[in-house]
Amino acid sequence: MTIENSINKHFLYPGTIFAEPAEYLISTVLGSCVAVCLWDKVVHVGGMNHIMLPLWNGEGLATPKYGNIAMEKLLAKVISIGARRESLTAKVFGGANVSGTGLEVFMIGERNTTLALEMLEEFRIPILAKDVGGRVGRKIIMNSATGVVMVGKGKKTD
Amino acid sequence: MNVTDDALMEELSNRFAQSRKAFSDLSVVNRKLLEMNERLERSESLKSNFLSNIRNEINNPLNAIMGLSHQLTLVCGDNKEIISLAALIGAEAATLDFQLQNIFMAAELEAGEVNPRCVKFHLSTTLKEVVDTFQHSAAYKNVRLIFTANVGSEDVVVATDSTLFQLIISNLLANAIEFSHPGGVAEVSCAIVGDGGIQVTVRDYGIGIATEDQRRIFDRFVQLETGTTRSHLGHGLGLSVAKALVDLLQGTIGLESAPGTGALFTVHLPPCTASDDESTFAESGNLFLFDDMSEA
Numbered sequence: 001m002t003i004e005n006s007i008n009k010h011f012l013y014p015g016t017i018f019a020e021p022a023e024y025l026i027s028t029v030l031g032s033c034v035a036v037c038l039w040d041k042v043v044h045v046g047g048m049n050h051i052m053l054p055l056w057n058g059e060g061l062a063t064p065k066y067g068n069i070a071m072e073k074l075l076a077k078v079i080s081i082g083a084r085r086e087s088l089t090a091k092v093f094g095g096a097n098v099s100g101t102g103l104e105v106f107m108i109g110e111r112n113t114t115l116a117l118e119m120l121e122e123f124r125i126p127i128l129a130k131d132v133g134g135r136v137g138r139k140i141i142m143n144s145a146t147g148v149v150m151v152g153k154g155k156k157t158d
Numbered sequence: 159m160n161v162t163d164d165a166l167m168e169e170l171s172n173r174f175a176q177s178r179k180a181f182s183d184l185s186v187v188n189r190k191l192l193e194m195n196e197r198l199e200r201s202e203s204l205k206s207n208f209l210s211n212i213r214n215e216i217n218n219p220l221n222a223i224m225g226l227s228h229q230l231t232l233v234c235g236d237n238k239e240i241i242s243l244a245a246l247i248g249a250e251a252a253t254l255d256f257q258l259q260n261i262f263m264a265a266e267l268e269a270g271e272v273n274p275r276c277v278k279f280h281l282s283t284t285l286k287e288v289v290d291t292f293q294h295s296a297a298y299k300n301v302r303l304i305f306t307a308n309v310g311s312e313d314v315v316v317a318t319d320s321t322l323f324q325l326i327i328s329n330l331l332a333n334a335i336e337f338s339h340p341g342g343v344a345e346v347s348c349a350i351v352g353d354g355g356i357q358v359t360v361r362d363y364g365i366g367i368a369t370e371d372q373r374r375i376f377d378r379f380v381q382l383e384t385g386t387t388r389s390h391l392g393h394g395l396g397l398s399v400a401k402a403l404v405d406l407l408q409g410t411i412g413l414e415s416a417p418g419t420g421a422l423f424t425v426h427l428p429p430c431t432a433s434d435d436e437s438t439f440a441e442s443g444n445l446f447l448f449d450d451m452s453e454a
Binding site for chain 1: 181184185188191192195264267268269270271272273274373376377398399401402405406408
C-alpha cells in the first residue's frame with residue numbers, strides 16, 4: 001500500500017472531529033468506537049468523527065466523544081467548510097465487540113453503531129458503505145477529497 | 159457436558175429475545191435523552207463558536223498586560239509601591255489567564271478540535287515548572303507545595319502532549335491549593351510506571367470529598383458548595399477540563415478522598431501511540447476499499 005506523501009495527513013484522536021477544505025488523509029483506529037465519514041459528492045469535501053460512547057449524559061464536558069454530540073458537530077463542521085446537506089453521503093465503520101462478552105451493558109460497539117445509523121437517518125444522509133460490528137478492530141483511512149475510505153481489519157484495539 | 163440441540167436452540171433464542179428487548183428499551187431511552195439534549199446542544203454550539211472566535215481578541219490584550227506589568231517592575235527604579243502594584247497586576251492577570259485557558263480549552267474540547275501533539279519532554283523539569291507557577295498563589299493561602307520526583311533519573315524523558323499535560327496538572331494543583339487548609343501542605347509527585355506511562359499524584363490534606371460526591375466533581379460548573387455563601391474560588395470548570403484532557407490522552411484519573419482527610423488525585427497517562435504509519439495494515443494484510451465510484 002503506497003500512499004502519496006504529498007497529501008496532508010491527520011491522525012484523528014478518539015473523541016475529536018476533523019474536517020478541512022484541503023485534501024487530507026484522515027486516519028483513525030477503531031475498536032468499539034465508531035467513525036462516521038461524511039463526504040459531499042458534489043463539492044468533494046468531507047470529514048470524520050470518532051465516537052467512543054453513544055450519548056452524553058450531562059456529565060463532564062459535552063465533547064464529541066459522545067455520539068449524539070459528535071454527529072451534530074461533524075455535520076455542522078462539514079457544512080461550515082462548504083459541503084451541502086443535500087449532497088452529503090456517509091460511510092460508517094467500527095463498533096466491534098472486542099471484549100467478546102455478550103452482556104448488554106457492555107455492547108458499546110453495537111450501541112455506538114445504532115446511534116450513528118439512527119442519526120444519519122434522521123439527517124436524511126444516505127449511507128453508501130458500512131463495515132461495522134464483528135470481533136476485531138479496524139484502522140481506516142479516508143481521503144477527504146475523493147471520499148474513498150480504506151479499511152484494514154484484524155488488529156485488536158480498544 | 160451434553161446439551162441437546164433443542165435446548166441449545168431454545169437458550170439461544172431466549173438470549174436473542176432478551177437482547178432485542180434490551181435494545182428496544184435502550185432506544186426509547188436514547189430517544190428521550192436525544193430530545194433533552196437537543197436544545198442544550200444548540201446553545202452549546204453557539205457558545206463554542208463564540209469562544210473560538212474571540213480567543214485571540216482576549217488573549218492578545220491579556221498577554222500585553224502581563225508583559226507590561228513585568229516591564230513596569232523593571233523600569234520604575236526602586237519605588238517599592240509601584241513595584242508591588244505592578245507585581246499584583248501581573249499576578250492577577252496570570253490568574254485570569256489560567257481561567258481563560260480553561261474556558262478556551264473546554265470550548266475546544268467540546269468542538270472536538272484539540273489534537274494532541276506527541277512530544278518528548280523531561281517529566282520532572284516540566285512538572286517542577288508547573289509547581290513553581292503556583293508558588294505565588296500557594297504562599298498567598300499559606301499552603302506549602304512539596305514536589306517529589308520518584309523517577310530513577312531526574313531527567314526521564316516521556317512522550318505525550320506537554321501543553322495538555324501541564325494544564326491537567328495545573329488544574330489539579332489549583333484545586334489542591336484552593337481546598338487546603340491555611341498552613342497545610344499540598345504534595346505533587348511523579349513516577350514512571352510499568353508501561354512507560356506517566357503517573358502523577360496530587361495530594362492535599364484539606365476538606366476532602368464525600369464518596370457520593372466524587373463522581374460529580376468532574377462535571378462542568380460544579381462546586382459542591384453552592385449558593386452565595388460558598389467560600390471557594392473558581393468556576394468548577396477546571397476538573398472537568400482535566401478529566402476530558404486525560405480522556406483524550408487515553409489515560410485515567412483516579413480520586414481517593416474522604417471528608418476531612420483531603421484528596422488524592424492520581425493521573426496515569428500512557429505513552430502516546432498515535433501515528434500515521436501504515437504498519438497496522440501490514441499485520442492484517444486484509445484490506446478493503448470503500449470507493450464511491452463503484453457504487454455511484
